[in-house]
Amino acid sequence: MNETANLLKSVCQSVSKERLVNDFKRLGLKIGDHIAVSLSFKSIGYVEGGAEAFLDALLEVVGPKGTIMMNTYTFSFYLCKIPNDYIFEIEKTMPYTGLVPYTLTNREGSIRSRHPTNSVVCIGQMARYLTDGHDENSQPFLPYEKLAKINGKYLAIGIGNRLVGLRHEAQRKAGLFVVPIIQGVKFRDSKGKIKLFVRLGTPCVKNLPVLVPRLECLGALKRGNIGMASAIFGSVDKLVNLMASMLKDDPTLNLCDDWFCYKCRELERRLDLYNRIVSPKLFQRNRFLRTVLSWRNNLFLLEMNCGDTLNVPNWLMPISRIFGVFQRFIAKMPIFRGLHYI
Numbered sequence: 001m002n003e004t005a006n007l008l009k010s011v012c013q014s015v016s017k018e019r020l021v022n023d024f025k026r027l028g029l030k031i032g033d034h035i036a037v038s039l040s041f042k043s044i045g046y047v048e049g050g051a052e053a054f055l056d057a058l059l060e061v062v063g064p065k066g067t068i069m070m071n072t073y074t075f076s077f078y079l080c081k082i083p084n085d086y087i088f089e090i091e092k093t094m095p096y097t098g099l100v101p102y103t104l105t106n107r108e109g110s111i112r113s114r115h116p117t118n119s120v121v122c123i124g125q126m127a128r129y130l131t132d133g134h135d136e137n138s139q140p141f142l143p144y145e146k147l148a149k150i151n152g153k154y155l156a157i158g159i160g161n162r163l164v165g166l167r168h169e170a171q172r173k174a175g176l177f178v179v180p181i182i183q184g185v186k187f188r189d190s191k192g193k194i195k196l197f198v199r200l201g202t203p204c205v206k207n208l209p210v211l212v213p214r215l216e217c218l219g220a221l222k223r224g225n226i227g228m229a230s231a232i233f234g235s236v237d238k239l240v241n242l243m244a245s246m247l248k249d250d251p252t253l254n255l256c257d258d259w260f261c262y263k264c265r266e267l268e269r270r271l272d273l274y275n276r277i278v279s280p281k282l283f284q285r286n287r288f289l290r291t292v293l294s295w296r297n298n299l300f301l302l303e304m305n306c307g308d309t310l311n312v313p314n315w316l317m318p319i320s321r322i323f324g325v326f327q328r329f330i331a332k333m334p335i336f337r338g339l340h341y342i
Contacts, residue, residue, distance in 0.1 A: 015045045015227035020057035027155075027224040027233045029058075034067040034126050034152040036144065036236065038165060041100050043158025044227035051103040059123070067124030069143060069152075070101040071165050076117040076183040078304040079198065087194060088116045088187035095119070115140060116187035116197040126150060136187065136197045141169040148237035158229035161209035163243075166236065168202050170243035176203045176254055179266045182305050204263040206256035211243055218242060252277050259283040262297045269294055 029035065037058070041047070047054050058068050072095035074088055090112055095101050101121055104110050110123040113134035120143045122130045129150070130143045139145070144165055154166055171177065177200050184198035212232070215221050220242050221234035247254055252273050255264045259281065268274060274284055283289045 013045050013228060015047050017049060017053045017057045020044075020047070020054060020227065021060055023224070023226045023231075024057065024061045027226070027231060028222055029061045029153070029155070029233070031061070031063040032065045033062045034069070034124070034130075034147060034150055035062060035155050036069045036071075036120075036147055036152060036165060037100075037155045037157070038071060038159060038163075039098070039100060039156070040158035040229065041098055043229035045229070047227065051100045054100055055104060055107065062124065065125050067122060067126040067130065067152075068104070069120050069122045069127075069130055069147065070104055071095070071097045072101050072105060072112055072119045072121045073097050074117055074119065074185070076185050076199070076201075079182040079184060080304055080306040082184055082186065082196070084186070086186065088185050088197075090114050090119070090188075113143065114190065115142075116185050117183070117199065136189070136195070139172065140199060140202075141165065141172060144169040144236060144240065148240055152236040154232075154234055154236050154239055156232040157226045158231070160230075161212035161232070162205070163208070163212070163232070163239065166239055167205050167208050167243065170240050170247060171203045171205075171254065173240065173244035174247035174251070174254075176247060176251060176267065178270050179203070179263055179301075180305070181263070181301060201263075203254060203267060204256050204261055206258070206261070207254060207264075208243075211246055211253065214246065215239060215242055250276070257281060259293065262300050265293050266297050266301075269297075 035058075041051065041054070044054070049056070055068070059066075062068065074093050074095055075086065077083065077086075095105070104123060105112050105121045107123060109127075110121050111127045111131045112121045113119045113131040114136070115134050115138065116136055118140035120131065120134065122128075122143075130146050134142045154163070156163060179201070181201035182198050183201045184196060186194055187197050188194055212221070215234070216223070220238045221232050224231050224233065251267070251271055255268055255273070255277070259265065265283075268277070268284065269290070274280065274290070277284055283293060
């Protein structure tokens with residue numbers, strides 16, 4: 001960690017806590033705000049005082065009546081690949097969402113929700129409200145649903161147009177969780193018992209950045225800079241509802257161009273979106289290719305879901321595994337990658 005900090009310091013402009021406070025205020029953050037923050041910390045530059053100073057600056061701006069929320073997401077696995085030696089424990093399992101959220105989990109007064117894969121950590125006046133009930137029995141993005149109800153804000157720093165967290169809540173509200181891919185993890189519950197948690201996998205998000213310019217035109221977000229990083233700031237309620245409305249009106253906005261993306265190829269098949277795609281690719285126009293992809297996707301879902309969610313004979317399982325290995329091999333071949341552009 002010290003080597004990384006020294007490297008950043010040598011090549012990047014130093015960013016003080018005072019500068020962070022001024023940048024936050026300039027972007028629109030104020031006393032009493034309840035804010036969800038997603039960020040790439042290194043994109044800000046060399047922050048004097050590190051993650052603790054960054055959090056101090058945020059808390060200084062929102063004050064004791066404000067709240068800071070960050071994603072502390074952890075790993076989930078396809079149903080057939082859930083390991084026995086990985087167990088989510090709220091007090092011990094580190095998030096993969098970065099240094100700052102992890103630092104916040106260790107700060108006095110912070111509260112982390114108990115959801116086995118999509119937990120959040122909060123500090124401030126509404127921390128208890130945002131984390132209560134967010135566990136194995138709730139929908140994964142409940143804190144964003146709650147944040148919208150209290151006029152919460154969203155701040156994305158250094159991650160481009162990827163509205164992490166918000167985007168899945170918008171997809172959920174738009175009704176796009178239709179592909180039956182099951183993911184899960186073993187976890188230790190509040191009573192200390194080890195249990196299995198499963199949920200529907202999330203839709204693809206590769207194409208969702210195309211929504212951000214539309215949101216900007218509608219006045220739903222403001223752009224600025226935090227340190228050396230570009231930032232996006234806006235109302236959670238407005239951003240989620242506008243994105244959900246766009247996706248519900250035109251689900252093709254969610255579709256990426258990767259013909260091996262089973263999430264998008266199954267979404268367009270299950271919702272019968274082929275005639276609504278403005279500039280369909282070859283694999284979307286050609287009925288034969290659509291049928292082949294449908295077979296491929298069903299075999300993939302069969303393999304990943306251990307045959308549990310698709311009513312097919314057990315003898316197909318070995319075939320699905322062989323097909324899975326084959327498709328992962330040909331997916332790397334340039335001639336097939338080129339189909340994305342046809």
